[in-house]
Amino acid sequence: MGLRWHAVTAISLIYAYFATSRTSVLGFLASFLVAWVVQFSLFAVWAVILYPTFFSPLSGLPEPSGNGWVMGQWRRIVDERPGGPMLDWTNSIPNNGLIRFRSLFNQERIMPVSPQALKEVLVTKNYDFTKPSEFVTGLGRLLGIGLFLAEGEEHKHQRRNLLPAFAFRHLKDLVPIFWDMSREGVLVMADKVLAEAQQNSDEEKLPPKTAVLEISDWASRMTLDIIGVTGLGRDFGATKDPDNDLAKTYNVLFSPSPQAQLLGMLQLFLPGWVVNMLPIKRNSTVGHASAEIRGLCADLIASKKRRLAAKTLDDHDILSVALESGGFTDENLVDQLMTFLAAGHETTATAMTWTIYMLCLHPEMQDRLREEVRSRLPSLDADATAAPVSALDFDHMPYLNAVCNESLRYHPPAPMSLRVSAVDTTICDQHVPKGTRVMIVPLAINRSRELWGPDAGEFKPDRWLPYFEGDKGAASGHAASNYAFLTFFHGPRSCIGQGFAKAEFACLLAAWVGRFRFELRDEKDRDEGKMKIKGIITARPADGLWVKATVLDGW
Template sequence: MAAVALTILLVIFLGLLVRIAYDTLSCYWLTPRRIKKIMEKQGVRGPKPRFLIGNILDMASLVSKSTSQDMHTIDHDIVGRLLPHYLAWSKIYGKRFIYWNGIEPRMCLTETELIKELLSKYSTISGKSWLQQQGSKHFIGRGLLMANGDDWYHQRHIVAPAFMGDKLKSYAGYMVECTKKMLHSLQTEMDSGQGEFEISEYMTRLTADIISRTEFDSSYEKGKQIFRLLTLLQKQCAQASKHLCVPGSREIKSLKMEVERLLMEIIQSRKDCVEIGRNNSYGNDLLGMLLNEMQKKRGNGFSFNLQLIMDECKTFFFAGHETTALLLTWTVMLLASNPSWQEKVRAEVKQVCNGETPSVDHLSKLAMLNMVINESLRLYPPATVLPRMAFEDIKLGDLHIPKGLSVWIPVLAIHHSKELWGKDANEFDPERFASKSFTPGRFIPFAAGPRNCIGQSFAIMEAKIILAMLISRFSFTISPSYRHAPVIVLTIKPKYGVQVCLKPIDPGN
């Protein structure tokens, strides 16, 4: 009997080994090879990949060369600097080409009609790939940004009310209050003799303060350590992903643990207030919604737990201030280097607000400011690419997209396309947004379709309030010390910050 049992165990063990070997072979060789053949039959080709690492070294080399030097002037023609591999390969292989991030095949797609179809029609059967999820698991984990399928649907449904209707409008007061504090700080420093300011630092602190107060009912002072650690995590994970390392170094894990310890203090404090009877509910901000959801018994195999709540908190702590801070920073840079547009916006704000603090009712009337914000998002979108992996076979226009193929939409290249935007595509011209009718799929700073950025309206409202208040109080010019050097650290950032010279506006003018 013992011999029979041993034989059965050996057969099971060998079966497992064969299964693991097949799955590994399929993952690293058979599936990528099958996808490559399917795409080649449709005329979609690309640079030859190296075994296991694909085209990563080629991309790293091209980006290293293109960003090794700063730009001599403020030039918005930055596609060749930030996406040099896209320019190089699209010239050789055309608008559609396939390249490899390790073993993951990625097809570049720039055709606006197909982009619109992918984002609107296939949102539930496309999403973030395993490599993307692994690359960010220590940074933002499995929060909404990285969730797929039913998990994404449930998470989106839960957090959406925090960014809609009257709830969204209620945040305006916090935004005004926080901005007044920043403007007072700027004025105090000017009174002490300072004339030059690194504006991205102020915008980062301001937007962090706003997201802390509106979504997590805490101040920036309380949350600044979380923001600092998340920024470090972002840099570490971005660096690791460039070299196909699954971020998991001791330093990254240590940073993650410290972020989650700080988040647990905030979460536990909220839970303690309910348990001792000080509060009747966890609150109606985003954190309160998540904690309330955790108490419910949900079907469909989905339920919130503390880890997922922390992942959502990290996602919104990061996404809720990082992208808006960058939008504000690049917009200030553009207005500082285009004084005529700065004066136009200032005149509009003065006319619409009539000396009052901007309110929700004022914002829809600030058409010129809206055009400037859109042009800033076009020239310097927070994310350079928009990825979607097909979880099932997809028919996209004339293309058959096989399961397992990632579609990468080069947002920056599309936003700078002369074919789509005209010969002046690399110039700052907000007038191009005076008309609301333009080709769908060519302007996608917040993605599009059901999986678009959930905080889009929050970010635009916040940007309008801050810029309207700033431009009413100060005029600004680019400092001679400013060095134009956009770089990618997951998002498009100014390598050395944005230095501007401020002057107070005479209230009588």
């Protein structure tokens, strides 16, 4: 889109120059403006109405009804939860693997919904589809240009050098650290609940040892500490300190403020560097926060490099493994750390938030999970050295893993992702011109009735358990295809931290449910359909998730 505006401007300048080469500057400006307005109007009619309606090679694909003349499905996309309209279209529009819909100013989007279409986009033709430049420019300030945003050969190089840090043998050694930090965090939470419970007034009518918590804030602070220790070798202390500077910085960065949404919309029409330079408070906030985080990461790298040179570095965190690989410059390592810090803790915190929500809606599942946790793991009050846990302990907890998998299916932390075709290509034999926007929607695929059956819209952990002895379908949730579970994507760009995130998630959830009983504070929140859900990288309840947490005895 930006290149087309550049062409309109260039042609207008050329026209104005030749039309007024011997007249005043005022005549030049007037000629330029007239030429620009005329060209813009003609181009707008072509791009917004004529091309998508009559001339696009994608116009024959199935699409939702009710398109606006100019705004397509934009109003619905904005009003509903991220990925919500796409979920409806996936389950209601007959298709052969692709669905087309129109966004703001009728800009075309195609959405792969069949295993074959997803396979081509994510695996066999993966590098035909890249992240849009405005996406990279916008998120690059939050995440750095690390593995998540790198493309082509640079992505291959980064992934190859980071794989050892996420190898199974390394993750297995991190599980005891995940558990110890989850245990310590829950003890801090319990002390907070008990302290507040003593101050409860009679009007609040709360049970004993109960207090109201905003659960996503606790999840964010605890996961930030865990990724700090296991990823960077630094305990940030966010769990104990609700006013922790780094935690507050990320809370501001990931808040879906109106200014953040406005800048995101402007990046559809203006170059990213222009949007980033606009004198808007959000820009200065992101710039300042990004500089602080980059400085923190640079300090950590310098410290570990000194220890590596002195041959005293024996840490097992991700940064240490990446340093020892020798495959990264200091600047690129900063980008990787920014990616791990931001995306790593935010996605797991979002998963925790939604899991607690679903367990509040299904207290019988919460009780069943608590019974398994307490029967298989040592009490949180036990001395960690005297009662160690291992990855094998969590492997032998089928219902815990089932709840985690089902929550990641039902509420994928990142419900949507966007790609653009970097070349003329095809998907399922459909010609896809260069520059076409491809919307990948884990929320829609993860709840597709075609792939998961008629109960796809139900939260059902038992789908991840064997239905009979020797049932191998439990490993995939009894879905019709492995592409039915899209939370971590697939192929060369699948989430390299999938094993890390799932192990951390299981430890944290076990500790929380083992010690607390959770209930929703407000009955109105029981209707998920009416809950306001927003986000930048991930999607959470916009107003937080407020629950009544009760400290339970006996474990």
